[in-house]
Amino acid sequence: MKIEIKPVIRTAEIVDISLTISNNNSVSANVCLFKPNSIMETSNITIEGAEYDAWGTDDSYIYNLVLSKLGYERA
Secondary structure (H helix, E strand, O other), X not given: OOOOOOOOOOOOOEEEEEEEEOOOOEEEEEEEEEEOOXXXXXXXXXXXXHHHHOOOOOHHHHHHHXXXXXXXXXX
């Protein structure tokens, strides 16, 4: 039997990402996703190693990486 898996599309109206950079080459991202009038999801993600090193000076990289780890992408 073949099963077709379709991607689940999730949307959030407002995304709040707070970054805390530690001294050991890692960053902790606290993420809060909102739908109208309610909190949809909260998460904490740690970025370290090669992903942290790839950050450089492009802040959009880290925001996109955090969102992708949660299964989201910017619209």
